[in-house]
Amino acid sequence: MTRGRINRRQALKLMGAMGAGPFLAAGGRIPPAAAGGSAGRVVVVGGGFGGATLAKYLKRFDPAVEVTLVEPSRRHFTCPFSNLYLGGLYEFDALGHGYEELVRRYGVQVIHSMADDVDADARTVRLAGGETLSWDRLVLSPGIDIRWGxxxxxxxxxxxxxxxxxxxxxxxxxxxxxxxxxxxxxxxxxxxxxxxxxxxxxxxxxxxxxxxxxxxxxxxxxxxxxxxxxxxxxxxxxxxxxxxxxxxxxxxxxxxxxxxxxxxxxxxxxxxxxxxxxxxxxxxxxxxPQRAGFIAQRAGVTDASGWVPVEPRTFASRKVPGVYVIGDATEAAPMPKSGFCANAQGKVTAAAIVADLAGVDGPDPSWANTCYSTVAPGYGISVAGVYGVREGHIAELAGGVSPADADAAFRRREAEYAVAWYRAITQDTWGTA
Amino acid sequence: MMSRRMVKSAMWLVGGVLLLISPLSPAWAAAPPWERVEAVRAVLGGETPVPGGIRLDLPLVSQDGSAVPLTVEVESPMTVDDHVEAIHLFSTGNPTPEIAVIRLTPEAGRARVTMRVRLNESQSVVAVARTNTGRFHAVARDVRVTVSGCLARGNDFDDASFMLARVRAPDRFSPGQPGEVLTLINHPMETGLRQNGDGNLIPQRIIHRVVAEVNGSAVMEAELHRSVAANPYLRFFVAPTAGGTLAVRWDEDGGESTVQEVPLRLP
Amino acid sequence: MDKSQWFRVWIAAGLLGIGGSAVADAPSAPDRVDVIAATCGNCHGTDGRFVSAIPPLAGRPADDLYARLRAFKRGENDPTVMDRLAGGYSDDELKAVARYFSRVAESPSGDKER
Missing domain, CATH: 3.50.50.60 (FAD/NAD(P)-binding domain)
Incomplete structure (x- = not known):
C-alpha cells in the first residue's frame, strides 16, 4: 500500500469526524465519495481525446479511484489526421485507437455501450442495454452532434x-x-x-x-x-x-x-x-452547424446555445452538481474545440476530481493547445496557446501562429512535428501511438 | 480590470473621446447600463424606459470581436398611430459608444433589425427604442469577446469589391405583410483609429447612411458609425401594400454612393 | 503514489512556494506541477518518454531542460512552437517542470509504479 493512499484515508477520516455540515457550508460541495475501499467511483462517458485521457490520468493521479469508461466503439477513429487520409498522406487504419492499455495497464473498466440517459439525483447513468451505472462523479466527454436541419x-x-x-x-x-x-x-x-x-x-x-x-x-x-x-x-x-x-x-x-x-x-x-x-x-x-453531443442534452448540462457552460477551474457543469464536462461539447473559448484541448482538459479535470473526491481544492489549472495543419507534404503550419484562469474566465496567457515569413525548412519541420505530435498525443491518450 | 480596459481603449482611441462614465463608484455599478452611458442618457432625454417590449440577441461569447451578429426587435403593431420611430444601438466598451440608429416608418411592418458589429472587448451592448408616442424601451446584453488564438487576422480589404452591393428580398409578399430584406455592401469601414505601417492614422472612411425606399418613400434609414463591422450587413423588414420597386442606397463619408433596386412582387 | 512521486511533490511545492499545510491537507491530490507536466505529454508522450522528431524529456538533467525552456521563452534555441508556449509559464514553473522530468525514468521499466 502506498503512503499517498494512507494519508488520503486519514484525511477522509478526519473529515468524517467533522461531519458533512461544514463541508457543505464551505463550498456548497456535494459530499466526497462514500468510500468503501474505493476513493470514489467515476463514470466517464465518451472515449475520445477528452474521456480516454481523463480516465487514464484519474488512475495515474489516484489508482484507488474506480473508473468506468463508457464508449460504444471498440476503436476510436480520430478526426485529427483524417484530412491527411483524404489527402493520401496517412492510412485510415492508423487513425483507429483501442482501449487495451487503459484496461490492462491502468485498470480502467471499459464498457462498450451507449449511455442514453443520466439521472443526476440518483447519480446514475443508464446504458443502451438498460443497465445502470452509479457514480460519485460523472464526466461527459461526448464531442459534437450535428444540428440536423x-x-x-x-x-x-x-x-x-x-x-x-x-x-x-x-x-x-x-x-x-x-x-x-x-x-x-x-x-x-x-x-x-x-x-x-x-x-x-x-x-x-x-x-x-x-x-x-x-x-x-x-x-x-x-x-x-x-x-x-x-x-x-x-x-x-x-x-x-x-x-x-x-x-x-x-x-x-x-x-x-x-x-x-x-x-x-x-x-x-x-x-x-x-x-x-x-x-x-x-x-x-x-x-x-453543431452542438454538444446527445448525452449532454439528456443530462441537462447544455444552455440555449446548445453547448455546455462549465466552471473554468474544474470544468464542473454550471447546471448539474457532480457532473463534469470536457472537450468539444464545452464553452471553453478562447480554447478551441480541438483534440489537443480535450486531452489537456482531461488532465486538469482528472486532477480536480481527485481533489474533489478527497474534499479539498484542486490545483490552479493550466492548459495548452497546439493545432498543426498540414497544407502539403513537407509544409506544415501551427497555432499554439497556453491557457489559465484570470478574473474568473479562461484566458490565453501566451501563444500565436507560425511566422508568416518562415522559410521552407521551418514549414518542413512543422510538417514533421505534426506527425510526431499525432503519434505522441494518441500514445498519451490511448497508449497506441 | 478598469485600468486594463482604459489602456486598451486609449490605444484604440487615439484622440477620440471616451464617453464612458467611470464605473468606479458603486452607485454606477448598480445602475442599468443605459444610465451609465452619457450618449444613451442624451437619447432618453430624462425619460425612463418602460420595462420589456424589446429584445436584443447577441451571442453570450463571441470568438471574433470584429463581426458579432446582433438582432434587435421591438414589440410594436407598426401602425400609423403606434410604431417604432428609431432604434439606437450603443457599445459600452468601444472607444466611441454609438453603433447605429435605425429609423423606421409604419411601412416597415416589423421593428426587427439584424446586423454585425465590432466589439473591442467584453462589454454590455445597449438598445434603446423610441416610439412615435414618445415611449422608450431599453435593454442591455452582456457579451464576452474572446479573440481566439485560432483566429488570426487575414488579409486586408479587397479593393476590387469596394462598394459592391447586394440586396435580396422575398420572392413574393402578401399585401401589407412584412417580409425580410437582406443587404450587404463591401466596404472596409475604416474606423479612423487604426495605424498604417508608417505609424500614421488611416483616416476614417465608413458607410454612414443606408436608406431603403419602397416605390419612392423611405421605409428604413440607418445611420451607421465606426462600430459597425466591415462590409456592412443589414437585415430589416418591409411590408409593401402594392407591387413595385425596393431601392436601397448606401452613402459613405468619402463621397461615394451606390443604389441597388429589386422588384417587389405581390400576388 | 509512490515515494519518488512524493519526493517530487514536496520539491515542487517548495519551488512554487506552496505552504506545507496545504499539501498536508491534500496528500494524494495532484498539484499544479503535475498538471503542467501532464500537459507536456501531449507532444512529448506520457511522462515525456515518447521518442520521435519531437525530443523526449524524461530523465534529462533539470539544469539542461530549464536552460532550454528559458531560451525558448526568449525566442532563442531555434524554436517552432516552444517559444509561443514557454511564455505561458513563470520561470519558477519552468524550473519545477524541468525538475519533474529530470526525475522520471527514461523507460517505463525504470519506474514500474507509473
Whole structure:
C-alpha cells in the first residue's frame, strides 16, 4: 500500500469526524465519495481525446479511484489526421485507437455501450442495454452532434449524399470514395459553418488535402470553399500556403462576398447562398452547424446555445452538481474545440476530481493547445496557446501562429512535428501511438 | 480590470473621446447600463424606459470581436398611430459608444433589425427604442469577446469589391405583410483609429447612411458609425401594400454612393 | 503514489512556494506541477518518454531542460512552437517542470509504479 493512499484515508477520516455540515457550508460541495475501499467511483462517458485521457490520468493521479469508461466503439477513429487520409498522406487504419492499455495497464473498466440517459439525483447513468451505472462523479466527454436541419436541406439522409465527414468513420470513407470517383475537371465544394465548431482550422486543412489529392490525380479540378465567416483560423498562413502549393486551385469565398450557404440540395449537389447564388458541385462536403453531443442534452448540462457552460477551474457543469464536462461539447473559448484541448482538459479535470473526491481544492489549472495543419507534404503550419484562469474566465496567457515569413525548412519541420505530435498525443491518450 | 480596459481603449482611441462614465463608484455599478452611458442618457432625454417590449440577441461569447451578429426587435403593431420611430444601438466598451440608429416608418411592418458589429472587448451592448408616442424601451446584453488564438487576422480589404452591393428580398409578399430584406455592401469601414505601417492614422472612411425606399418613400434609414463591422450587413423588414420597386442606397463619408433596386412582387 | 512521486511533490511545492499545510491537507491530490507536466505529454508522450522528431524529456538533467525552456521563452534555441508556449509559464514553473522530468525514468521499466 502506498503512503499517498494512507494519508488520503486519514484525511477522509478526519473529515468524517467533522461531519458533512461544514463541508457543505464551505463550498456548497456535494459530499466526497462514500468510500468503501474505493476513493470514489467515476463514470466517464465518451472515449475520445477528452474521456480516454481523463480516465487514464484519474488512475495515474489516484489508482484507488474506480473508473468506468463508457464508449460504444471498440476503436476510436480520430478526426485529427483524417484530412491527411483524404489527402493520401496517412492510412485510415492508423487513425483507429483501442482501449487495451487503459484496461490492462491502468485498470480502467471499459464498457462498450451507449449511455442514453443520466439521472443526476440518483447519480446514475443508464446504458443502451438498460443497465445502470452509479457514480460519485460523472464526466461527459461526448464531442459534437450535428444540428440536423439547422441548415435548410441538410438532414441525415442528405449527409449520405453530401457527407460532412466531421466525425471520423463511415462519413470519412464516403467522402474519400466520392473524391476518387470524381472525374478530372470537377468541382469540390466545402461549406464551412459559423463559429463555434469542432476544429477551427479543419475546413481549411481539408481543402488543402483535397487539393493535394487533386494535384496528382485530377489536376484540372477546382475547389470552392463557401464560408459563413469572414475570418478564419490561421487565415494568412492558409491563403499563402494554398497559393504556394496549389496555385489558383482553391477559391475561398467569405461571408461578405456571399459565401454564407443557406440551403443545401443534396440530390442535385447544389447549394444556395444568402444572396441567392447557386453553386453546383461534383463532390459536396458540408461542415454543418453543431452542438454538444446527445448525452449532454439528456443530462441537462447544455444552455440555449446548445453547448455546455462549465466552471473554468474544474470544468464542473454550471447546471448539474457532480457532473463534469470536457472537450468539444464545452464553452471553453478562447480554447478551441480541438483534440489537443480535450486531452489537456482531461488532465486538469482528472486532477480536480481527485481533489474533489478527497474534499479539498484542486490545483490552479493550466492548459495548452497546439493545432498543426498540414497544407502539403513537407509544409506544415501551427497555432499554439497556453491557457489559465484570470478574473474568473479562461484566458490565453501566451501563444500565436507560425511566422508568416518562415522559410521552407521551418514549414518542413512543422510538417514533421505534426506527425510526431499525432503519434505522441494518441500514445498519451490511448497508449497506441 | 478598469485600468486594463482604459489602456486598451486609449490605444484604440487615439484622440477620440471616451464617453464612458467611470464605473468606479458603486452607485454606477448598480445602475442599468443605459444610465451609465452619457450618449444613451442624451437619447432618453430624462425619460425612463418602460420595462420589456424589446429584445436584443447577441451571442453570450463571441470568438471574433470584429463581426458579432446582433438582432434587435421591438414589440410594436407598426401602425400609423403606434410604431417604432428609431432604434439606437450603443457599445459600452468601444472607444466611441454609438453603433447605429435605425429609423423606421409604419411601412416597415416589423421593428426587427439584424446586423454585425465590432466589439473591442467584453462589454454590455445597449438598445434603446423610441416610439412615435414618445415611449422608450431599453435593454442591455452582456457579451464576452474572446479573440481566439485560432483566429488570426487575414488579409486586408479587397479593393476590387469596394462598394459592391447586394440586396435580396422575398420572392413574393402578401399585401401589407412584412417580409425580410437582406443587404450587404463591401466596404472596409475604416474606423479612423487604426495605424498604417508608417505609424500614421488611416483616416476614417465608413458607410454612414443606408436608406431603403419602397416605390419612392423611405421605409428604413440607418445611420451607421465606426462600430459597425466591415462590409456592412443589414437585415430589416418591409411590408409593401402594392407591387413595385425596393431601392436601397448606401452613402459613405468619402463621397461615394451606390443604389441597388429589386422588384417587389405581390400576388 | 509512490515515494519518488512524493519526493517530487514536496520539491515542487517548495519551488512554487506552496505552504506545507496545504499539501498536508491534500496528500494524494495532484498539484499544479503535475498538471503542467501532464500537459507536456501531449507532444512529448506520457511522462515525456515518447521518442520521435519531437525530443523526449524524461530523465534529462533539470539544469539542461530549464536552460532550454528559458531560451525558448526568449525566442532563442531555434524554436517552432516552444517559444509561443514557454511564455505561458513563470520561470519558477519552468524550473519545477524541468525538475519533474529530470526525475522520471527514461523507460517505463525504470519506474514500474507509473
Amino acid at each position: 439547422e441548415l435548410e436541406g441538410y438532414t441525415r439522409a442528405a449527409a449520405e449524399k453530401a457527407p460532412h465527414a466531421w466525425q471520423a468513420g463511415p462519413q470519412t470513407h464516403l467522402l474519400k470514395k466520392q473524391l476518387e470517383a470524381m472525374e478530372d475537371g470537377g468541382t469540390f465544394i466545402l461549406v464551412a459553418p459559423e463559429n463555434p465548431f469542432r476544429c477551427p482550422p479543419g475546413p481549411y486543412e481539408r481543402v488543402a488535402m483535397v487539393a493535394n489529392y487533386f494535384k496528382s490525380h485530377k489536376p484540372r479540378s477546382k475547389i470552392l470553399l463557401l464560408d459563413a465567416k469572414d475570418n478564419f483560423s490561421k487565415q494568412g498562413l492558409f491563403l499563402d500556403g494554398w497559393r504556394h502549393n496549389y496555385g489558383e486551385m482553391i477559391e475561398w469565398v467569405g461571408r461578405s462576398h456571399d459565401g454564407g450557404v443557406v440551403r443545401v440540395d443534396a440530390d442535385r449537389l447544389e447549394v444556395e447562398t444568402e444572396f441567392g447564388t447557386l453553386h453546383q458541385a461534383s463532390v459536396l462536403n458540408v461542415v454543418p
